[in-house]
Amino acid sequence: xxxxxxxxxxxxxxxxxxxxxxxxxxxxxxxxxxxxxxxxxxxxxxxxxxxxxxxxxxxxxxxxxxxxxxxxxxxxxxxxxxxxxxxxxxxxxxxxxxxxxxxxxxxxxxxxxxxxxxxxxxxxxxxxxxxxxxxxxxxxxxxxxxxxxxxxxxxxxxxxxxxxxxxxxxxxxxxxxxxxxxxxxxxxxxxxxxxxxxxxxxxxxxxxxxxxxxxxxxxxxxxxxxxxxxxxxxxxxxxxxxxxxxxxxxxxxxxxxxxxxxxxxxxxxxxxxxxxxxxxxxxxxxxxxxxxxxxxxxxxxxxxxxxxxxxxxxxxxxxxxxxxxxxxxxxxxxxxxxxxxxxxxxxxxxxxxxxxxxxxxxxxxxxxxxxxxxxxxxxxxxxxxxxxxxxxxxxxxxxxxxxxxxxxxxxxxxxxxxxxxxxxxxxxxxxxxxxxxxxxxxxxxxxxxxxxxxxxxxxxxxxxxxxxxxxxxxxxxxx
Numbered sequence: 501x502x503x504x505x506x507x508x509x510x511x512x513x514x515x516x517x518x519x520x521x522x523x524x525x526x527x528x529x530x531x532x533x534x535x536x537x538x539x540x541x542x543x544x545x546x547x548x549x550x551x552x553x554x555x556x557x558x559x560x561x562x563x564x565x566x567x568x569x570x571x572x573x574x575x576x577x578x579x580x581x582x583x584x585x586x587x588x589x590x591x592x593x594x595x596x597x598x599x600x601x602x603x604x605x606x607x608x609x610x611x612x613x614x615x616x617x618x619x620x621x622x623x624x625x626x627x628x629x630x631x632x633x634x635x636x637x638x639x640x641x642x643x644x645x646x647x648x649x650x651x652x653x654x655x656x657x658x659x660x661x662x663x664x665x666x667x668x669x670x671x672x673x674x675x676x677x678x679x680x681x682x683x684x685x686x687x688x689x690x691x692x693x694x695x696x697x698x699x700x701x702x703x704x705x706x707x708x709x710x711x712x713x714x715x716x717x718x719x720x721x722x723x724x725x726x727x728x729x730x731x732x733x734x735x736x737x738x739x740x741x742x743x744x745x746x747x748x749x750x751x752x753x754x755x756x757x758x759x760x761x762x763x764x765x766x767x768x769x770x771x772x773x774x775x776x777x778x779x780x781x782x783x784x785x786x787x788x789x790x791x792x793x794x795x796x797x798x799x800x801x802x803x804x805x806x807x808x809x810x811x812x813x814x815x816x817x818x819x820x821x822x823x824x825x826x827x828x829x830x831x832x833x834x835x836x837x838x839x840x841x842x843x844x845x846x847x848x849x850x851x852x853x854x855x856x857x858x859x860x861x862x863x864x865x866x867x868x869x870x871x872x873x874x875x876x877x878x879x880x881x882x883x884x885x886x887x888x889x890x891x892x893x894x895x896x897x898x899x900x901x902x903x904x905x906x907x908x909x910x911x912x913x914x915x916x917x918x919x920x921x922x923x924x925x926x927x928x929x930x931x932x933x934x935x936x937x938x939x940x941x942x943x944x945x946x947x948x949x950x951x952x953x954x955x956x957x958x959x960x961x962x963x964x965x966x967x968x969x970x971x972x973x974x975x976x977x978x979x
Contacts (some may be wrong), residue, residue: 557678557736557755574615574713575753576952578677579696580625586714587615590753592775592809595722596641596659598667598697599715607702608712618714620698622672627693631655631671637695638671641724657697665704667716672698676726694729720773721918727755737939738918742809743949745930746910750951752934759944760935763915765924766866769804775916775923778865779805779902782820784827785858791820803902805862807923809914811905814877815892818900824860824889831858838884846886853878853885862904868924872908879907 574587579599586599600607602621611617622628631638631654633646638655646655658668675691705711718725719740723732731738736755743752769776780802782789791803803817816824825845829835832849840846849856857874864870877888888907892900913928933948 557730574613574952575717577717578691579620580674581627582625583675583677583691584618584620586618586620588715588717589713590717590719592719594659594661594716594718595720595725595728596657596697597694597715597717597726598657598659598669598699600702601669601698601700603698604669604700604702606707607699608707608709610709611712612710613712615713617712620672622698625674628672628674631673631695637724641671659697661704661706665702665706667697667699667702667706669698669700671695692730692733692735694726695724696726722773727918730755739916741913741915741934743913743928743930743934744809744906744910745949746906748931748951750949751930752913752947752949754934754936754947756936757939758913758915758934759937761913761926761928763913763924763926764866764868765915765917765920765922766864766868768918768921768923770921775807776804777807777923778802779862780865781863782824783861783863784824785831786861787827789820789823789827802865805864805902805904807904807909807914809906809909811903812907813888813890813905814872814908815890815901815903815905817902818891818893820902821889821891825887828858828860828887832856840881840886843890844881844886846881846884848884866922870904870908870912870925871927876908876910 574589576585576587578585588597588599600617600619602619602624604619607619608617620628622630632651633649633653633655634651635655639645641655641657646653655671656668657671658666660666673693673695676694676696677691699715719727722728727736727738727740730736737757739757740755741752741758742754745751766777769778779791782791835847835849837845837847853874857878859874860872860877862870862872878885879888880886892903909925911927911930912925913930913934914923914925916923931949933946935944936947937944
């Protein structure tokens with residue numbers, strides 16, 4: 501299986517929907533907000549993870565992307581009539597929205613995250629309806645016609661993530677309730693009809709209380725995603741953006757056409773389920789390094805990189821990793837490295853990070869650059885510092901990939917334009933605001949920063965073990 505099919509990564513953002521007229525912003529929180537994590541927890545994070553709206557939705561963000569205290573974001577959405585609130589993960593590496601079902605026997609009954617778990621009751625919503633196996637959505641979600649389908653049979657779903665955890669159940673159609681933004685950062689309630697999964701069976705980490713949430717919201721490119729459903733209904737443009745603030749916490753998540761600030765873009769690699777882009781070069785302190793060796797030992801002049809806001813660290817093929825680290829270490833020849841948790845290269849340093857270490861620049865097609873400063877790729881651990889680069893082979897079963905996570909994407913406004921099939925970014929103060937266009941009126945609205953806070957609750961046991969849902973999301977009828 502190739503890299504493109506291998507990685508279905510989770511960008512775990514959680515949404516509290518504020519539907520803006522012309523924009524959508526999600527309030528994102530980290531599951532680990534306010535908690536110090538060991539590096540082994542950080543490693544497990546990446547090794548196991550995953551009415552009417554007017555033209556766009558504004559979803560306030562919360563949490564922090566700090567490598568040792570956070571890395572997972574969640575949001576709150578409403579479902580059903582009357583509306584009930586659910587805290588869900590947002591995963592850019594998968595497509596389905598599912599929530600815990602009241603009939604589930606294997607679902608978690610509590611969460612150590614300080615969040616109340618809610619369960620969708622199909623009989624408790626006056627607007628909820630079953631999706632049957634003969635409907636178009638069911639055929640698409642299951643890659644074809646359902647064997648022995650009868651008109652009254654419910655449509656099943658089964659999603660298996662790369663860490664072996666799974667969620668299975670039935671599809672339902674009901675209203676999702678979001679906050680529609682208006683002028684002056686005000687909002688009003690709005691809703692739209694969507695199809696989502698009601699989980700009757702959970703396994704693996706998804707069944708554990710340690711990191712339990714009420715569901716997961718896939719933010720991939722498939723027609724089954726909530727983004728695609730809202731776009732096909734003419735509710736929003738298929739464009740979204742995030743700005744993750746790993747200093748102050750929270751940030752911005754919005755659906756809609758961003759008009760300010762302006763960003764440079766690069767094309768998405770076509771026909772991929774993930775957000776792949778073409779990388780042309782890497783520079784360390786202004787000096788270029790060679791890219792990976794290709795077939796017959798020839799040098800590639802470009803390789804693909806995966807942009808994944810659900811992964812904490814940055815992963816590089818072995819030869820690129822060695823070259824990057826060698827050039828970085830050349831600036832500090834006397835630095836003594838120690839290996840922590842059999843994985844992380846850490847060291848003691850008392851000087852200024854940005855003065856003592858070089859910047860690393862990734863260059864992409866379309867003249868789009870991503871400059872990663874020392875304060876981005878170095879993070880503090882206990883009394884020392886550690887590098888946020890890792891070899892991808894140790895994370896992805898020998899696969900040599902370039903995967904850029906939160907450590908290098910934080911404090912940047914990242915825009916995913918699925919209409920034009922581009923992605924772009926710009927360094928940005930994520931505690932400020934952006935301007936999003938209302939396609940109906942032509943007016944622009946301000947989307948500001950948010951930071952949701954869970955209710956306080958005791959933390960029991962180890963920190964989470966299922967942040968990055970890798971490597972692929974598999975759909976099947978049998979469960």
